[in-house]
Amino acid sequence: MTVTSTTVPDDAIVATDLHGRPDHLARIRAAFPDRHLLLLGDYVGRGPDAPALLAALRREVRARTATLLLGNHDQMFIKAFHNPGRIPPWWAQWIEPVCVQYEQWAVPPQQDAAWLSEHTAHWAHTADGRTYFSHAAPHDPHDPDGRYSMMPAHLWATPHREVRHPLGAAVTHAVHGHTPTHLITGGRAGRPLIWQDPEGRQVTYLDLAGPDSDLVAVLDLTSGQTRVLRAAP
Known part of the structure; x- marks a missing residue:
């Protein structure tokens, strides 16, 4: 069962929305071979090879070199197999192409879910x-x-549509994926976004359009800097 929250190392590398792109994970790992990874969810859906990505993530988790958060696509994937009678019809339609990816794979989708x-x-924080x-x-x-919600804010909310829930006074920086940065800014894709929330804290968005881009953004918690990597051709 998905735990509510977890603590991550202060020197982790943060990335998000790998969406069936094992090449994105490989590029991140090549750039940071010895660093712990914090991944902010959405491992399945929209991309070409969720089974291969999840196989790689299993190895990372087994080696204790990665911490995984839940994304909205992962939530749909899990609920499609564990609560099939309680999901909206459009969730069931969404899950079909993901299951097709498993037809030539030894691990069934139910097992990965x-x-x-x-x-x-569901969420995490530094120590x-x-x-x-x-x-x-x-x-x-x-x-x-x-x-208590089919579409909870921490998995589904978008910054240009919903009001953010408040965070504790100790939090000075929040980091998210989910919404491609160019949809927030109206500008061109390919750049992480850093802005201030209504409470005055820094917010970093890292999703560069997931499976539709060969670019993947990371945040280095040691330096506090973002970096854009390109997947190998």
């Missing part, structure tokens, strides 16, 4: 509590693990 449920957290991480937005403090 169960594994994701057991090895992801000092100053940096907060979730897939999409701050969680609802009255529903921290999303059990």
Whole structure:
């Protein structure tokens, strides 16, 4: 069962929205071979090879070199197999192309869905509590693990449409994926976005359009700097 929250190393490399792109994970690992990875969710859906990406993530988790957060696509994937009678029809339609990717794969999708449920957290923070991480937005403090909402804010909210839930006074920096940065700014794709939320804290968005781009953004918690990597051709 997905845990509510977890703590991540202060020197982690943060990335998000790999969406069935094992080449993105390989590029990140090549650039940072000895660093712990914090991945902000959306491992399945939209991309070409979710089974291969999840196989690589299993190896990372087994080696304790990565921490995984849950994304909205992962939530749909898990619920499609564990609560099939309680999902909207469009979720069922979405899951079909993901299942097709498993037709030539030894691990069935149900097994990967169960594994994701057991090895992801809803949100995370650094040990000092100053940096907060979730897939999409701050969680609802009255529903921290999303059990009372089909589409909880920390998995589904977008910064240009929904009001952000408040974070604790100790938090000075929040980091998210989910919404491609060019949809927030109206500008060109390919750049991380850094802005201030209504409470005055720094917010970093790292999604560069996931499977539709050969670029992947990372945040180095040691330096506080973002970097854009290109997947190998």
